[in-house]
Amino acid sequence: MLLPMIDEGKQRRDVLSGPWPHQQPRYADPKASLHGSLREVREVLLWKLAGLSEYDIRRPLTPTGTNLLGLVKHLSIGEARYFGEVFGRPFPEHLPWWDADAEDNADMWATEEETRAEIVDRYRSVWVHADATIDALDLDAPGRVPWWTWSPDVVLFNILVHMLTETSRHAGHADILREQLDGAAGTEAEGSNLPEHDTDWWENYRARVERAARAAEPDKP
Numbered sequence: 001m002l003l004p005m006i007d008e009g010k011q012r013r014d015v016l017s018g019p020w021p022h023q024q025p026r027y028a029d030p031k032a033s034l035h036g037s038l039r040e041v042r043e044v045l046l047w048k049l050a051g052l053s054e055y056d057i058r059r060p061l062t063p064t065g066t067n068l069l070g071l072v073k074h075l076s077i078g079e080a081r082y083f084g085e086v087f088g089r090p091f092p093e094h095l096p097w098w099d100a101d102a103e104d105n106a107d108m109w110a111t112e113e114e115t116r117a118e119i120v121d122r123y124r125s126v127w128v129h130a131d132a133t134i135d136a137l138d139l140d141a142p143g144r145v146p147w148w149t150w151s152p153d154v155v156l157f158n159i160l161v162h163m164l165t166e167t168s169r170h171a172g173h174a175d176i177l178r179e180q181l182d183g184a185a186g187t188e189a190e191g192s193n194l195p196e197h198d199t200d201w202w203e204n205y206r207a208r209v210e211r212a213a214r215a216a217e218p219d220k221p
Contacts, residue, residue: 034160035134041167042127044187045072046120048174052181058110061177068177069119070109071170073097076123077107078166082159083130086143091129093122134160 048068049057057069077098080091097107110119139157146152179185186192197205214220 030157031134031139031160034157034164035131038160038164038167039127039131040187041164041171042075042123045075045167045171045174046123047188048171048178049116049120051184052178054116056181057116060109061180065105065109066173066177067109068174069116070107071174072123073110073114073119074107075167075170076119076126079123079126079130079163082145082163083126083133086145086154086159087133087137087141087156088143089129089133089136091126093125130163 049072052068058067060067077095080093080095081098083089084091096102110116134156137156139155139160141156143154143156143159144152145154145159148154175185184192185194
């Protein structure tokens with residue numbers, strides 16, 4: 001019996017190009033999936049600030065100074081540039097922290113003169129500008145990243161993947177910072193996406209993990 005030949009390469013291309021009618025509208029095709037995921041993780045990052053004091057959102061919590069409000073500031077600059085000038089659609093507000101003469105890490109922390117509202121509102125304004133760029137362009141729309149000296153020519157797909165990866169990475173940083181501050185974890189206030197157990201269970205769990213770690217290196221002081 002002869003079986004019909006299947007072009008597996010074409011089949012894979014069809015799957016990747018969509019549409020995907022069985023999915024939710026935000027995941028209905030490749031661009032919608034990437035854009036929808038970026039929108040979600042942006043909100044996760046901002047939730048990490050909710051309910052915290054001015055000091056706690058600004059205080060450095062790692063030896064390299066990582067802090068919650070600084071992550072928001074940093075990502076606002078990233079999105080403004082990657083979905084702005086890269087595609088000839090510059091963000092209307094000048095953001096000086098990426099200028100050639102800006103001091104190192106100026107985009108990674110908030111000065112005492114910068115308010116929480118100012119930084120958060122700018123991030124949301126950047127979303128509007130970035131979303132307009134994403135909506136207006138096809139995934140294969142060309143752009144150029146002049147600070148990528150290794151391969152500056154890109155398409156929108158590259159930049160969507162890059163910013164989704166970058167935002168997810170920093171949202172993970174923020175998750176750990178927030179847990180250090182008050183124990184809050186997860187993607188939203190209504191659900192941590194962690195097993196539901198009381199404090200005693202988590203203390204015992206952590207102790208168990210610690211015992212396993214020490215058993216793996218028993219000579220460690």
